[in-house]
Amino acid sequence: MNIDRLAAILRQAAKDEIMPRFRRLDDGMIQTKTSAFDLVTEADTNAERVITAAINAHSPDTVVIGEEAVSANPRLLDTQFEDRIVIYVDPVDGTANFAGGLPLFAVMASVAQNGEPVAGVIYDPLGDDFLMAEKGCGTWQVFPDGRRIRQKFADPVPLSEMGGSASTAFLPVEQRRVVLANLAKVKMTANYRCAGHEYRYAAGGNAHFLAYGKLMPWDHVAGALMMREAGATVAKFDGTPYTPRDLSGGLLIATDPDSWQTLRQEVFTV
Structure with missing residues:
Protein backbone atom coordinates (compact mmCIF):
# COMPACT_ATOMS: atom_id res chain seq x y z
CA MET A 1 0.00 0.00 0.00
CA GLN A 151 14.05 14.96 10.45
CA LYS A 152 17.45 14.40 12.04
CA PHE A 153 18.19 12.72 15.36
CA ALA A 154 20.26 14.70 17.88
CA ASP A 155 24.05 14.96 17.74
CA PRO A 156 26.10 13.14 20.41
CA VAL A 157 26.79 14.75 23.79
CA PRO A 158 28.43 13.44 27.00
CA LEU A 159 26.31 11.17 29.20
CA SER A 160 25.85 13.92 31.79
CA GLU A 161 24.31 16.19 29.15
CA MET A 162 21.94 13.65 27.62
CA GLY A 163 18.19 14.01 27.74
CA GLY A 164 15.71 11.41 26.65
CA SER A 165 12.76 9.20 27.40
CA ALA A 166 12.76 5.92 29.29
CA SER A 167 9.80 3.61 29.78
CA THR A 168 10.76 1.43 32.74
CA ALA A 169 7.41 0.06 33.94
CA PHE A 170 7.79 -3.28 32.15
CA LEU A 171 11.38 -3.98 33.19
CA PRO A 172 11.90 -6.72 35.80
CA VAL A 173 11.69 -5.17 39.28
CA GLU A 174 15.38 -5.55 40.17
CA GLN A 175 16.50 -4.17 36.80
CA ARG A 176 14.03 -1.30 37.13
CA ARG A 177 15.53 -0.29 40.46
CA VAL A 178 19.01 -0.22 38.95
CA VAL A 179 17.95 1.68 35.84
CA LEU A 180 15.97 4.29 37.77
CA ALA A 181 18.99 4.95 39.96
CA ASN A 182 21.31 5.07 36.95
CA LEU A 183 19.13 7.63 35.19
CA ALA A 184 20.53 10.17 37.66
CA LYS A 185 23.65 10.09 35.44
CA VAL A 186 21.85 11.84 32.57
CA LYS A 187 20.66 15.44 32.43
CA MET A 188 16.95 14.80 31.96
CA THR A 189 14.54 11.93 31.49
CA ALA A 190 10.82 11.76 30.80
CA ASN A 191 8.04 9.35 29.90
CA TYR A 192 5.06 10.63 27.91
CA ARG A 193 3.14 7.32 28.11
CA CYS A 194 2.87 7.62 24.34
CA ALA A 195 5.65 6.09 22.25
CA GLY A 196 4.31 7.84 19.16
CA HIS A 197 4.99 11.29 20.56
CA GLU A 198 8.30 10.22 22.05
CA TYR A 199 9.38 9.09 18.57
CA ARG A 200 8.09 12.30 17.00
CA TYR A 201 9.97 14.40 19.56
CA ALA A 202 13.21 12.47 19.13
CA ALA A 203 13.08 12.47 15.33
CA GLY A 204 13.35 16.26 15.33
CA GLY A 205 16.61 16.21 17.30
CA ASN A 206 15.07 16.91 20.70
CA ALA A 207 16.28 13.79 22.57
CA HIS A 208 19.55 11.86 22.82
CA PHE A 209 18.02 8.50 23.71
CA LEU A 210 14.83 6.46 23.94
CA ALA A 211 14.46 3.23 25.90
CA TYR A 212 11.60 0.75 26.17
CA GLY A 213 11.22 -2.40 28.23
CA LYS A 214 8.14 -3.78 26.46
CA LEU A 215 8.08 -4.50 22.74
CA MET A 216 4.86 -4.78 20.78
CA PRO A 217 5.03 -4.28 17.03
CA TRP A 218 2.32 -1.63 16.80
CA ASP A 219 4.22 0.46 19.36
CA HIS A 220 7.74 0.28 17.92
CA VAL A 221 8.09 -1.00 14.36
CA ALA A 222 7.24 2.39 12.82
CA GLY A 223 9.24 4.38 15.36
CA ALA A 224 12.36 2.21 15.23
CA LEU A 225 12.44 2.53 11.43
CA MET A 226 11.98 6.29 11.69
CA MET A 227 14.81 6.64 14.19
CA ARG A 228 17.19 4.68 11.95
CA GLU A 229 16.17 6.78 8.96
CA ALA A 230 16.79 9.92 11.05
CA GLY A 231 20.34 8.77 11.79
CA ALA A 232 20.02 7.11 15.21
CA THR A 233 21.52 3.83 16.40
CA VAL A 234 18.75 1.32 17.16
CA ALA A 235 19.16 -2.09 18.83
CA LYS A 236 17.75 -4.35 21.50
CA PHE A 237 19.43 -4.23 24.89
CA ASP A 238 21.63 -7.17 23.94
CA GLY A 239 22.87 -5.34 20.85
CA THR A 240 20.97 -7.43 18.31
CA PRO A 241 18.76 -5.83 15.63
CA TYR A 242 15.13 -5.19 16.46
CA THR A 243 12.54 -6.89 14.23
CA PRO A 244 8.72 -6.98 14.21
CA ARG A 245 8.86 -10.51 15.62
CA ASP A 246 10.62 -9.37 18.82
CA LEU A 247 8.27 -9.13 21.79
CA SER A 248 10.90 -8.96 24.54
CA GLY A 249 14.49 -7.92 25.11
CA GLY A 250 14.06 -4.16 25.43
CA LEU A 251 14.88 -1.47 22.90
CA LEU A 252 17.54 1.24 23.18
CA ILE A 253 17.94 4.11 20.72
CA ALA A 254 20.80 6.61 20.85
CA THR A 255 22.56 9.23 18.77
CA ASP A 256 25.44 7.01 17.60
CA PRO A 257 27.10 3.65 18.38
CA ASP A 258 29.41 5.09 21.07
CA SER A 259 26.53 6.79 22.87
CA TRP A 260 24.51 3.59 22.60
CA GLN A 261 27.29 1.61 24.28
CA THR A 262 27.70 4.24 27.01
CA LEU A 263 24.00 4.23 27.81
CA ARG A 264 23.89 0.44 27.77
CA GLN A 265 26.83 0.11 30.15
CA GLU A 266 26.13 3.05 32.47
CA VAL A 267 22.33 3.24 32.62
CA PHE A 268 20.40 0.34 31.07
CA THR A 269 22.33 -2.47 32.72
CA VAL A 270 20.99 -5.99 33.26
Whole structure:
Protein backbone atom coordinates (compact mmCIF):
# COMPACT_ATOMS: atom_id res chain seq x y z
CA MET A 1 0.00 0.00 0.00
CA ASN A 2 1.17 3.52 -0.84
CA ILE A 3 2.34 5.30 2.34
CA ASP A 4 0.35 8.44 1.49
CA ARG A 5 -2.83 6.39 1.19
CA LEU A 6 -2.09 4.72 4.53
CA ALA A 7 -1.55 8.13 6.12
CA ALA A 8 -4.85 9.37 4.71
CA ILE A 9 -6.65 6.33 6.18
CA LEU A 10 -5.23 7.04 9.65
CA ARG A 11 -6.16 10.72 9.41
CA GLN A 12 -9.74 10.00 8.36
CA ALA A 13 -10.22 7.46 11.14
CA ALA A 14 -8.96 10.00 13.67
CA LYS A 15 -11.36 12.64 12.41
CA ASP A 16 -14.34 10.27 12.33
CA GLU A 17 -13.79 8.02 15.34
CA ILE A 18 -11.19 9.48 17.71
CA MET A 19 -11.47 13.24 17.96
CA PRO A 20 -15.28 13.30 18.35
CA ARG A 21 -14.78 11.20 21.51
CA PHE A 22 -11.85 13.16 22.98
CA ARG A 23 -12.90 14.52 26.39
CA ARG A 24 -16.39 13.18 25.70
CA LEU A 25 -16.00 9.65 27.09
CA ASP A 26 -18.33 8.44 29.81
CA ASP A 27 -17.58 5.46 32.06
CA GLY A 28 -19.21 2.99 29.71
CA MET A 29 -16.82 3.94 26.90
CA ILE A 30 -13.64 3.00 28.82
CA GLN A 31 -12.59 -0.50 29.79
CA THR A 32 -9.60 -1.82 31.70
CA LYS A 33 -7.50 -4.54 30.06
CA THR A 34 -4.60 -5.69 32.27
CA SER A 35 -4.29 -2.77 34.72
CA ALA A 36 -5.46 0.74 35.51
CA PHE A 37 -2.83 1.99 33.06
CA ASP A 38 -3.83 -0.42 30.26
CA LEU A 39 -7.12 0.83 28.90
CA VAL A 40 -9.25 0.53 25.80
CA THR A 41 -11.95 2.96 24.71
CA GLU A 42 -14.61 3.11 22.04
CA ALA A 43 -12.21 5.30 20.08
CA ASP A 44 -9.61 2.49 20.00
CA THR A 45 -11.98 -0.24 18.89
CA ASN A 46 -13.92 1.85 16.37
CA ALA A 47 -10.82 3.45 14.85
CA GLU A 48 -9.10 0.08 14.45
CA ARG A 49 -12.20 -1.36 12.83
CA VAL A 50 -12.45 1.39 10.22
CA ILE A 51 -8.67 1.48 9.59
CA THR A 52 -8.61 -2.28 9.05
CA ALA A 53 -11.62 -2.14 6.73
CA ALA A 54 -10.12 0.69 4.68
CA ILE A 55 -6.76 -1.07 4.29
CA ASN A 56 -8.46 -4.31 3.29
CA ALA A 57 -10.62 -2.45 0.74
CA HIS A 58 -7.52 -1.02 -0.97
CA SER A 59 -5.21 -4.01 -0.45
CA PRO A 60 -7.18 -7.23 0.09
CA ASP A 61 -4.04 -9.39 0.33
CA THR A 62 -2.51 -7.32 3.11
CA VAL A 63 -2.58 -8.72 6.65
CA VAL A 64 -3.65 -6.13 9.24
CA ILE A 65 -2.64 -6.78 12.84
CA GLY A 66 -4.13 -4.27 15.24
CA GLU A 67 -3.53 -3.90 18.94
CA GLU A 68 -7.16 -4.52 19.83
CA ALA A 69 -7.46 -7.50 17.51
CA VAL A 70 -4.47 -9.09 19.26
CA SER A 71 -5.99 -8.27 22.64
CA ALA A 72 -9.01 -10.34 21.57
CA ASN A 73 -6.90 -13.07 19.90
CA PRO A 74 -3.28 -13.13 21.15
CA ARG A 75 -2.40 -15.99 18.78
CA LEU A 76 -2.37 -13.50 15.91
CA LEU A 77 1.18 -12.56 16.92
CA ASP A 78 2.29 -16.20 16.63
CA THR A 79 1.13 -16.53 13.03
CA GLN A 80 3.81 -16.59 10.35
CA PHE A 81 3.21 -13.91 7.70
CA GLU A 82 6.74 -13.53 6.29
CA ASP A 83 5.52 -14.15 2.75
CA ARG A 84 2.90 -11.39 2.93
CA ILE A 85 2.76 -7.66 3.54
CA VAL A 86 1.75 -6.97 7.14
CA ILE A 87 0.49 -3.65 8.50
CA TYR A 88 0.61 -3.21 12.27
CA VAL A 89 -1.91 -0.71 13.63
CA ASP A 90 -2.14 1.14 16.93
CA PRO A 91 -5.45 3.01 16.68
CA VAL A 92 -4.83 5.18 19.75
CA ASP A 93 -1.29 5.12 21.08
CA GLY A 94 -1.42 6.70 24.53
CA THR A 95 -4.92 5.51 25.40
CA ALA A 96 -4.49 6.36 29.09
CA ASN A 97 -3.66 9.93 28.10
CA PHE A 98 -6.62 10.04 25.72
CA ALA A 99 -9.01 8.65 28.33
CA GLY A 100 -7.73 11.15 30.90
CA GLY A 101 -8.22 14.11 28.57
CA LEU A 102 -4.49 14.70 28.07
CA PRO A 103 -3.77 15.88 24.49
CA LEU A 104 -0.87 13.51 23.94
CA PHE A 105 -1.88 10.54 21.80
CA ALA A 106 -1.23 9.33 18.27
CA VAL A 107 -2.41 6.96 15.55
CA MET A 108 0.32 4.66 14.25
CA ALA A 109 0.83 2.13 11.49
CA SER A 110 3.85 0.30 10.14
CA VAL A 111 4.39 -1.84 7.08
CA ALA A 112 6.54 -4.98 7.08
CA GLN A 113 7.44 -6.99 4.00
CA ASN A 114 9.18 -10.36 4.23
CA GLY A 115 9.44 -9.72 7.97
CA GLU A 116 11.34 -6.42 7.51
CA PRO A 117 9.98 -2.94 8.28
CA VAL A 118 9.67 -0.86 5.11
CA ALA A 119 7.42 2.07 6.07
CA GLY A 120 5.80 3.79 9.02
CA VAL A 121 3.33 6.55 9.82
CA ILE A 122 2.67 8.34 13.11
CA TYR A 123 -0.25 10.77 12.95
CA ASP A 124 -0.94 13.47 15.55
CA PRO A 125 -4.70 14.13 15.50
CA LEU A 126 -4.37 17.40 17.40
CA GLY A 127 -1.48 18.83 15.38
CA ASP A 128 -2.93 17.32 12.19
CA ASP A 129 0.44 16.28 10.81
CA PHE A 130 2.43 13.12 10.26
CA LEU A 131 5.82 11.62 10.91
CA MET A 132 6.52 9.35 7.94
CA ALA A 133 9.37 7.13 6.83
CA GLU A 134 10.14 4.65 4.11
CA LYS A 135 13.21 2.44 4.22
CA GLY A 136 16.15 4.25 2.61
CA CYS A 137 14.23 7.51 2.15
CA GLY A 138 14.68 9.32 5.46
CA THR A 139 12.16 10.44 8.07
CA TRP A 140 9.90 13.40 7.37
CA GLN A 141 7.37 15.58 9.11
CA VAL A 142 4.55 15.87 6.59
CA PHE A 143 1.69 18.37 6.65
CA PRO A 144 -1.74 18.01 4.97
CA ASP A 145 -0.85 20.84 2.55
CA GLY A 146 2.11 18.81 1.28
CA ARG A 147 4.93 20.59 3.12
CA ARG A 148 7.71 18.26 4.25
CA ILE A 149 10.53 18.75 6.76
CA ARG A 150 13.32 16.18 6.93
CA GLN A 151 14.05 14.96 10.45
CA LYS A 152 17.45 14.40 12.04
CA PHE A 153 18.19 12.72 15.36
CA ALA A 154 20.26 14.70 17.88
CA ASP A 155 24.05 14.96 17.74
CA PRO A 156 26.10 13.14 20.41
CA VAL A 157 26.79 14.75 23.79
CA PRO A 158 28.43 13.44 27.00
CA LEU A 159 26.31 11.17 29.20
CA SER A 160 25.85 13.92 31.79
CA GLU A 161 24.31 16.19 29.15
CA MET A 162 21.94 13.65 27.62
CA GLY A 163 18.19 14.01 27.74
CA GLY A 164 15.71 11.41 26.65
CA SER A 165 12.76 9.20 27.40
CA ALA A 166 12.76 5.92 29.29
CA SER A 167 9.80 3.61 29.78
CA THR A 168 10.76 1.43 32.74
CA ALA A 169 7.41 0.06 33.94
CA PHE A 170 7.79 -3.28 32.15
CA LEU A 171 11.38 -3.98 33.19
CA PRO A 172 11.90 -6.72 35.80
CA VAL A 173 11.69 -5.17 39.28
CA GLU A 174 15.38 -5.55 40.17
CA GLN A 175 16.50 -4.17 36.80
CA ARG A 176 14.03 -1.30 37.13
CA ARG A 177 15.53 -0.29 40.46
CA VAL A 178 19.01 -0.22 38.95
CA VAL A 179 17.95 1.68 35.84
CA LEU A 180 15.97 4.29 37.77
CA ALA A 181 18.99 4.95 39.96
CA ASN A 182 21.31 5.07 36.95
CA LEU A 183 19.13 7.63 35.19
CA ALA A 184 20.53 10.17 37.66
CA LYS A 185 23.65 10.09 35.44
CA VAL A 186 21.85 11.84 32.57
CA LYS A 187 20.66 15.44 32.43
CA MET A 188 16.95 14.80 31.96
CA THR A 189 14.54 11.93 31.49
CA ALA A 190 10.82 11.76 30.80
CA ASN A 191 8.04 9.35 29.90
CA TYR A 192 5.06 10.63 27.91
CA ARG A 193 3.14 7.32 28.11
CA CYS A 194 2.87 7.62 24.34
CA ALA A 195 5.65 6.09 22.25
CA GLY A 196 4.31 7.84 19.16
CA HIS A 197 4.99 11.29 20.56
CA GLU A 198 8.30 10.22 22.05
CA TYR A 199 9.38 9.09 18.57
CA ARG A 200 8.09 12.30 17.00
CA TYR A 201 9.97 14.40 19.56
CA ALA A 202 13.21 12.47 19.13
CA ALA A 203 13.08 12.47 15.33
CA GLY A 204 13.35 16.26 15.33
CA GLY A 205 16.61 16.21 17.30
CA ASN A 206 15.07 16.91 20.70
CA ALA A 207 16.28 13.79 22.57
CA HIS A 208 19.55 11.86 22.82
CA PHE A 209 18.02 8.50 23.71
CA LEU A 210 14.83 6.46 23.94
CA ALA A 211 14.46 3.23 25.90
CA TYR A 212 11.60 0.75 26.17
CA GLY A 213 11.22 -2.40 28.23
CA LYS A 214 8.14 -3.78 26.46
CA LEU A 215 8.08 -4.50 22.74
CA MET A 216 4.86 -4.78 20.78
CA PRO A 217 5.03 -4.28 17.03
CA TRP A 218 2.32 -1.63 16.80
CA ASP A 219 4.22 0.46 19.36
CA HIS A 220 7.74 0.28 17.92
CA VAL A 221 8.09 -1.00 14.36
CA ALA A 222 7.24 2.39 12.82
CA GLY A 223 9.24 4.38 15.36
CA ALA A 224 12.36 2.21 15.23
CA LEU A 225 12.44 2.53 11.43
CA MET A 226 11.98 6.29 11.69
CA MET A 227 14.81 6.64 14.19
CA ARG A 228 17.19 4.68 11.95
CA GLU A 229 16.17 6.78 8.96
CA ALA A 230 16.79 9.92 11.05
CA GLY A 231 20.34 8.77 11.79
CA ALA A 232 20.02 7.11 15.21
CA THR A 233 21.52 3.83 16.40
CA VAL A 234 18.75 1.32 17.16
CA ALA A 235 19.16 -2.09 18.83
CA LYS A 236 17.75 -4.35 21.50
CA PHE A 237 19.43 -4.23 24.89
CA ASP A 238 21.63 -7.17 23.94
CA GLY A 239 22.87 -5.34 20.85
CA THR A 240 20.97 -7.43 18.31
CA PRO A 241 18.76 -5.83 15.63
CA TYR A 242 15.13 -5.19 16.46
CA THR A 243 12.54 -6.89 14.23
CA PRO A 244 8.72 -6.98 14.21
CA ARG A 245 8.86 -10.51 15.62
CA ASP A 246 10.62 -9.37 18.82
CA LEU A 247 8.27 -9.13 21.79
CA SER A 248 10.90 -8.96 24.54
CA GLY A 249 14.49 -7.92 25.11
CA GLY A 250 14.06 -4.16 25.43
CA LEU A 251 14.88 -1.47 22.90
CA LEU A 252 17.54 1.24 23.18
CA ILE A 253 17.94 4.11 20.72
CA ALA A 254 20.80 6.61 20.85
CA THR A 255 22.56 9.23 18.77
CA ASP A 256 25.44 7.01 17.60
CA PRO A 257 27.10 3.65 18.38
CA ASP A 258 29.41 5.09 21.07
CA SER A 259 26.53 6.79 22.87
CA TRP A 260 24.51 3.59 22.60
CA GLN A 261 27.29 1.61 24.28
CA THR A 262 27.70 4.24 27.01
CA LEU A 263 24.00 4.23 27.81
CA ARG A 264 23.89 0.44 27.77
CA GLN A 265 26.83 0.11 30.15
CA GLU A 266 26.13 3.05 32.47
CA VAL A 267 22.33 3.24 32.62
CA PHE A 268 20.40 0.34 31.07
CA THR A 269 22.33 -2.47 32.72
CA VAL A 270 20.99 -5.99 33.26
